[in-house]
Every structure is written in C-alpha cells, then in structure tokens.
Amino acid sequence: MTFLSLKKTSLIIGLTGLLLLLSALGFxxxxxxxxxxxxxxxxxxxxxxxxxxxxxxxxxxxKNNQVWFHALSSRGDWGWLLGLVLTGFYVxxxxxxxxxGYSQEGSSGxxxxxxxxxxxxNGKPATQWFLYGSLYTFAILLFGVKFIWKYRHNRxxxxxxxxxxxxxxxxxxxxxxxxxxLNPELDYFAKDLKNMWPLNYYFLDEWHLTNLLNGGNLGMxxxxxxxxxxxxxxxxxxxxxxxxxxxSWVCGCGALAETAGDPFRxxxxxxxxxxxxxxxxxxxxxxxxxxxxxxxxxxxxxxxxNQSFMTKEQFIIGVVVFLILIxxxxxxxxxxxxxxDARYGLLSIGIIIIAILSVxxxxxxxxxxxxxxxxxxxxxxxxxxxxFSGVLGVxxxxxxxxxxxxxxxxxxxxLLGMQQxxxxxxxxxxxxxxxxxxxxxxxxxxxxIDVRAYAQRGENIVRSSCVGCGVCSAVCPRGVLKLENDTMxxxxxxxxxxxxxxx
Amino acid sequence: xxKTTPPQSVVIIGNxxxxxxxxxxxxxxxxxxxxIISEETPYFxxxxxxxxxxxxxxxxxxxxxxxxxxxxxxxxxxxxKRITRVDTQKKLLLTQDATEISYDTLVxxxxxxxxxFGWPGQDLxxxxxxxxxxxxxxxxKWSSSIKEATIVGGxxxxxxxxxxxxxxxxxVHFLVREKSFWDHILPKEESEMINxxxxxxxxxxxxxxxxxxxxxxxxxxxxxxxTKKGDRIPSQWVGLTVGVSPNIDFIKNSGLELGRGVKVNxxxxxxLKDIYAIGDCAEQTQPLPxxxxxxxxxxxxxxxxxxxxxxxxxxKTPYTPGHWFNSAKFFDIEYQTYGMVSAHPDAEEEAQFFWxxxxxxxxxxxxxxxxxxxxxxxxxxxxxxxxxxxxxxxEEERTLNYVLTHFSEAAFDPExxxxxxxxxxxx
Numbered sequence: 003m004t005f006l007s008l009k010k011t012s013l014i015i016g017l018t019g020l021l022l023l024l025s026a027l028g029f030x031x032x033x034x035x036x037x038x039x040x041x042x043x044x045x046x047x048x049x050x051x052x053x054x055x056x057x058x059x060x061x062x063x064x065k066n067n068q069v070w071f072h073a074l075s076s077r078g079d080w081g082w083l084l085g086l087v088l089t090g091f092y093v094x095x096x097x098x099x100x101x102x103g104y105s106q107e108g109s110s111g112x113x114x115x116x117x118x119x120x121x122x123x124n125g126k127p128a129t130q131w132f133l134y135g136s137l138y139t140f141a142i143l144l145f146g147v148k149f150i151w152k153y154r155h156n157r158x159x160x161x162x163x164x165x166x167x168x169x170x171x172x173x174x175x176x177x178x179x180x181x182x183x184l185n186p187e188l189d190y191f192a193k194d195l196k197n198m199w200p201l202n203y204y205f206l207d208e209w210h211l212t213n214l215l216n217g218g219n220l221g222m223x224x225x226x227x228x229x230x231x232x233x234x235x236x237x238x239x240x241x242x243x244x245x246x247x248x249x250s251w252v253c254g255c256g257a258l259a260e261t262a263g264d265p266f267r268x269x270x271x272x273x274x275x276x277x278x279x280x281x282x283x284x285x286x287x288x289x290x291x292x293x294x295x296x297x298x299x300x301x302x303x304x305x306x307x308n309q310s311f312m313t314k315e316q317f318i319i320g321v322v323v324f325l326i327l328i329x330x331x332x333x334x335x336x337x338x339x340x341x342x343d344a345r346y347g348l349l350s351i352g353i354i355i356i357a358i359l360s361v362x363x364x365x366x367x368x369x370x371x372x373x374x375x376x377x378x379x380x381x382x383x384x385x386x387x388x389x390f391s392g393v394l395g396v397x398x399x400x401x402x403x404x405x406x407x408x409x410x411x412x413x414x415x416x417l418l419g420m421q422q423x424x425x426x427x428x429x430x431x432x433x434x435x436x437x438x439x440x441x442x443x444x445x446x447x448x449x450x451i452d453v454r455a456y457a458q459r460g461e462n463i464v465r466s467s468c469v470g471c472g473v474c475s476a477v478c479p480r481g482v483l484k485l486e487n488d489t490m491x492x493x494x495x496x497x498x499x500x501x502x503x504x505x
Numbered sequence: 506x507x508k509t510t511p512p513q514s515v516v517i518i519g520n521x522x523x524x525x526x527x528x529x530x531x532x533x534x535x536x537x538x539x540x541i542i543s544e545e546t547p548y549f550x551x552x553x554x555x556x557x558x559x560x561x562x563x564x565x566x567x568x569x570x571x572x573x574x575x576x577x578x579x580x581x582x583x584x585x586k587r588i589t590r591v592d593t594q595k596k597l598l599l600t601q602d603a604t605e606i607s608y609d610t611l612v613x614x615x616x617x618x619x620x621x622f623g624w625p626g627q628d629l630x631x632x633x634x635x636x637x638x639x640x641x642x643x644x645x646k647w648s649s650s651i652k653e654a655t656i657v658g659g660x661x662x663x664x665x666x667x668x669x670x671x672x673x674x675x676x677v678h679f680l681v682r683e684k685s686f687w688d689h690i691l692p693k694e695e696s697e698m699i700n701x702x703x704x705x706x707x708x709x710x711x712x713x714x715x716x717x718x719x720x721x722x723x724x725x726x727x728x729x730x731x732t733k734k735g736d737r738i739p740s741q742w743v744g745l746t747v748g749v750s751p752n753i754d755f756i757k758n759s760g761l762e763l764g765r766g767v768k769v770n771x772x773x774x775x776x777l778k779d780i781y782a783i784g785d786c787a788e789q790t791q792p793l794p795x796x797x798x799x800x801x802x803x804x805x806x807x808x809x810x811x812x813x814x815x816x817x818x819x820x821k822t823p824y825t826p827g828h829w830f831n832s833a834k835f836f837d838i839e840y841q842t843y844g845m846v847s848a849h850p851d852a853e854e855e856a857q858f859f860w861x862x863x864x865x866x867x868x869x870x871x872x873x874x875x876x877x878x879x880x881x882x883x884x885x886x887x888x889x890x891x892x893x894x895x896x897x898x899x900e901e902e903r904t905l906n907y908v909l910t911h912f913s914e915a916a917f918d919p920e921x922x923x924x925x926x927x928x929x930x931x932x
Contacts, residue, residue: 061705063837067672068561157921274572433917434892436832436841438803439570440554445563454570475919480832481839481889484917501892503808504825505815
C-alpha cells in the first residue's frame, strides 16, 4: 500500500463532502441534519488539510510560487471550468431556484438540506437565499483561514481578514437571521446593518421603505441607522481611513473577493484602456442607481403623501440643493488641479441633477419619465443587482479576477472612491526611490491599478478605486509601499525624479 | 551648469533602465528623434523581475512597465537588432544583418554580462549566468531535467537563483567562496542571519567553498561539479554568479577609451565627442568619494539616465547621486540600506550600533562617526524604513541619539506591525 500525500488525502476528503452536498440535488434525505453537518464538516476538514499541505511546512513569507503555472489561477482549463460552474450556480440562484430544489410549497433537494440550519437560526424553512447566504459565509470563513495562513507574517492582512470574517458571519449572517426569528410578525426588510445604500439598491424602494416604516422600533432603527451610515458615518470613516474601511474590511462582496477570490486577484487587467472603460462604467452605474432611487422615493412620496414628512416637491428641491452644494464645494476645493476623477465625479452629479429635474417635470403618478415606475427598479435589479454583481462578479472570478463587480459595477465603490480621491487622508506611500519596477504590485492588484506606474516615478498612489487590501505592499520585494492615513497635504506627490539624485 | 545645444537626434544602445530613463526624460521636454536599439528584447522590461517569471509570480509581459504602444505614442523608435561594430569616424553603427544606422549623438547603455573565470568545464551545456532574458529562457529549457543544481558565487544573483530553483523543487547547492554570505557588504551578524535563513529553506549552503571544475556527460552537459576541497557534487545545471562586468566587446577598437567599462567623466561623456555612456557599462574615471567606479545597480542606472537627459537637453549636469541607498530580498528577508554601513569599518572613521529585537530575522544597524556621533548610514533586515526620512537625517547630519529617539518617524512596515524602538545601552 502506498501512502497518499497530505494534499491528495485532503482533496479526497473535501471532494467527498462536496459530492455529499451536491447529491442532495438528486436524493431526498430523511435526516438532513446528519447529511448537512457531515458534508460541511468533510468540506471544512478537507480544505483545512489542503491549506496545511500548501503552507504548513513552509517558512512564512510571500506564497505566490507557480501562480501563473496552475491552470486554476491562470485562466487555464480548470479556471474556465470553475467559472462555468460558478456562473451556473448564480444563474440557478437568481432565475431558476427550482433547480436547487426551492419551492414555495416546501422545498426539496439542496435547499431542503439547509432546512435544519434555517429553522435553528430564523425559525422558517430554508429558501434559495438562505442556502446562498450560508454557503457564502461558509466560503468566507474557510478561505479566510487560508488567507490568514498564507499571510501569517503580515499583521495587517491577519487583522483585516479577521474583520471581514467577523462582519460576514455576525452582521451579514447571524444577526439578520436571529432578528427575523425574534420578530416573526414583521415583513421582510434588510437587517444587515453594514449593507448600505447604494450597494443595497432597494433600501429606498417603495416596498422596502413601507416594510421599514411598518417594522416598529426595529424597522425605524434600521431606517435611521441606514441613513446615518450613508450621510454621516461613512463620510467620516472614509475621510480618516479611505474607502478600505468598507471595501476590504467590512463589505460582504469584498469579503468573498479577499478570501475565496484571492487566488484570482492577478487576473485583473492593468491596461490603460480597461481603466478608461472602468471609469465610464462605474460612474454610469452610480448615475443609474441614483436616478432609480430618486425615482422610487419620488413615486413613494406621490403614492403615500400621508406616510411621509415631506412632499415630493420638497424632496426634489432638497436633493438638487444638496447635490449642487456638494458640486460647489468640490469645485471650490479642487479648482487648482482638477483631475479626471474629479471631472467624472462632477459629470456624474450634473447628469443626476438633470435627470432628477426631468423626473419631476415629466413624471406622473405611476410612471417615471416614459416608463412605469417599477421598471427602473426591475432593470436595475436584473442588470446590476443580479447579472452584474452575482453572475459576472463572482462567476467570473477565475476569468476576470476577484473584483470585477467592485471595480466596474459597484455604485458604493464609486461613491466612496470619489471621496477617497478628493477628500481623504488615505494614500499608499511610495518609499522614495526604492522601486525597481518589478511589477509584483501591479500584478497582484485585484482592482487592476497599475501601482508600479506611480511607484517607479517616486509618486504616492491616490486612486479612487483602491480598496486598501494591502497586498501590493505585502508582495513588494523592496519595501516600497505602505498604506497609511496621514494629513491631506502632500498626499498627492508629483515629483520630476524619484528620490536619490541631486538634480 | 552651463547651457548646451540640444542634439539633432539621439541613438541609445540598450533598452534597460538607464537607456529607457534617458529616453523618457528626453521626450518629456523635447521632440528630437530618439532611437533605442536592443538585441535582447523588443520592449523594456525590469531585469530585476526575471526571477519572478521563473517562479510563476508573474508572466514575462508583467515585467514590462509600459504597454507596447507607449513607445509609438511617444514617438520613440525601437530597433530590435544587435550592434556588432561602432564606427566612430563615420558615426555609423553596424548591425548583425549588415545594415547601417547613422547617429548624431550616441549613448551607450548596454549593461553587463555575467563573469566567467576560466574554470575547466565552464563552456559545457547547462552552465550559465543569469542576467539577460535569454539566460532565463536557457534556464527554463533545462529546468525540467534538473534534479540538483549548483550555484557558484555568493552575491545577490546567486541567492535569487537559489530561491528560483528551490521554488521548482530542485535540490540546490550554493557554493560561496567567502566565510559568510555576501560578507564584503553585510556585517557579520547580518550575514550570519542570512546564512541561517538560506539553510532554513533547505539550501545546501557551502561556505568557504570554491569551484574547481565542472565535468560533463557524454553529451557535453554538466553532470558533476568538483570543489577545490575535492568534493564532487552531482549537478545537471550550474549557475555562475560571480559578478558581472560591462558588456562592451562590440566597441573594442572603436576609438572609445575603455577600461573595464566605457570610460566617462563626471558628465558621462566618453573621450569622443557626442558619445556618452550610462548605467552598468559606464566606468567613472574619477569616482565620487566612497563610491565605486562602476556601479551596476538599478538605481544608479536610472540616475545616470536622468542626469544625461539634463545635459543633452539644455543644462550640462554632472552625475551627482545623493546619499547611497540600496535594497534586496534574500528569500523572505528584506534588506534596505541608506548611507554607508561598512562590513568591516575602520574604527577611527566609523562606529556602529547593532540592534536586534527578540523576534527572529529583524535587525537594524546604524553607523556613525565615532567622535561627532553623526549618522553615516543605516542597514535594515526584515523591517522597512523610510528613504525620505533617512535621506534627510543624513543630509542634516543628525546624531545617532537623535536618530534613535526619532526612529518611529522612519518606520515603514505595514500598519499593526510592531513599533521597533532601537535603544542604546548607556555607554
């Protein structure tokens, strides 16, 4: 008998668990508790042994050997296969949940397998969304362990990863489920405190607002906290720490990208042309979500004049005044040295203002502009909420890298990014003239920032898209990059030569 | 500085960091025609990153700092050819395919080539250095048939090669002539720390060991190496990393004054009008105080490019690099240095303070003047320190005590790393 290596043994254990889980698609299990727990335990154990085979007997340090040789992490056949499977899973979740066994009259299959956990946490049978949320959280916790193991020499990475694991497990998963269990009489509203508008695009939708307003103290708390998050807490945190406080420390999309998505971060394109596309795309989504939200609040106010504390006219005037104030401040602040990001920001706000006014002028009771009012939400929900953030965003991890959604589609990232670029103390400092242009930083930037382009000129990196994951700094072999919060002055450096030459 | 007349056009031989930096800075401020000739690759890449291509951290194209259309956009003409001869009388370059390229102003930035010291068997197959992209391709070609490899020479390229081969699971023998790794640059404690780290990675580090000869198999491929002690080590591949020297064979007998490299004055001018040399291949006739006549380092190559751009454009500018700095990485241990820290200091000129926290693989060494206590330099292993801050402290001639009390300003490790507070015991 030959001994199997740790790697092979772990793969066998993990795959057994996975097959057991997937077999629920075809078989009806009489005791789902046993099957669910044993398959999850097998997957977890197999994964942990596998991580041990990767990092267990190595000294701590950067672990990128052979990344571009493995088919899975270099867009090879395994990468495409995984992309296909993930994409299929997302298509099923969003549009064909019956494939997974979901049925309103009582689910079967994979969804039913999660019933015991669902009853335990929220007191109701599992839905496809519960299945999804559980697997999503499970993946973040498992791959979070892997990431911490991989970067065990780097305290920033350890603490940051613990943070995303905590927020996903506690805020996104446990608290909402338990709150639902404690308040079974309330209609659904989002109970993930950190999932703020505009990432949670339906926060101000008519049905959601209604459920919040009818949700008693809890609903009122979530409404007020949600608004405070957008208008007060987030701007303050972004000013002090950059958008990383959210994108790579708290956000659930970021959590998956940073953990399960880590093996694919190098697949993001660094081409200038893609950067140009990115700026148009992400700001277009931002404008879209703004208009959708304004329209939906407007139609809510039209439909429920008694339930609100302002009229639709006051609302429209308020929003326009607010945006003009922001624009004026921006303009005053940045009148010297207006760069592209600032122009994109201003352009976005300008388009939004025009759109809002047209909404008001050309809309009626149940139509916005020339469309029925629910259409906007429907389009956004389908195009951005499902197709972009789910199918493309995660399904394409192995093809386009782990932050496709965050980079090209997330309106939250666009909003925080504008502030990061214009009004924040965060930057990546370049260490004088030490850069050797090797390209590790750019290669491992999941957001596709060409970090090297700045570092080799001795300039700091102040980019709206930077989520502050810190991996550029970690992989730099010459100690050139450091993420830090300092004063706003001299944040953006424009030097003719890197430090070192007495010219 | 004095005004100079800009040249009609510039031809640069070599597309490494020196030549490319020169071209970029010329283009920033002028529209003169620029041609860059390279035999090695069509586009500029970062030589220091070749190791990461072999280890699978990056693809080769990821080592190219500029997209391919950058050069056309900036009207910089790239010529992918080998120059075989320079006719300085007719101002002509001859290429391998016998075409002629005329020049008005010529800049030689052709870099280095690996040294070979006449060992028996050094011309066998699978015996090579690592400098050019072609060297990497050679290594890649042999890689699958390497079980054991020997690296000769304990310098930066040697330790890089050890890491590269180790990443592919090869058994690596690392012969170092000196009694400790890189000990003409690293002081005793640091050098010993790196010795231990190399050993911890499972490399067969053999100190005080020199190569005697290489024996080949029936197909003239390296098979065994013999050390001067008489040990025989099986090696299907041998890396010779005993330094580099200027790659100037093609300009011999061209009328240019040559030493080990192309002789230049402080303005980077050669003995012939309108011909300059920068980077690894340039040899200063009068080196700056405390500096070598040939500095084959990325940073100095870049600075020579920046300086010569000034001279060619408008202001005749001497090459005056600021305080010395350098960096490297030995497997997992990063190295940074600013100013001068000698491996074997002269007690009358230089005193040193070595500090090491309990944590393994971190150390700091400060050198200072024994009487005035003014800072002379710093050497860090396993912790990052700020270039700007140390450059300023060196410029301001701060004392060691000042530097130690303000050290936190210079810390550059990622957030949440321990704050090191190097403290001197009372003297």
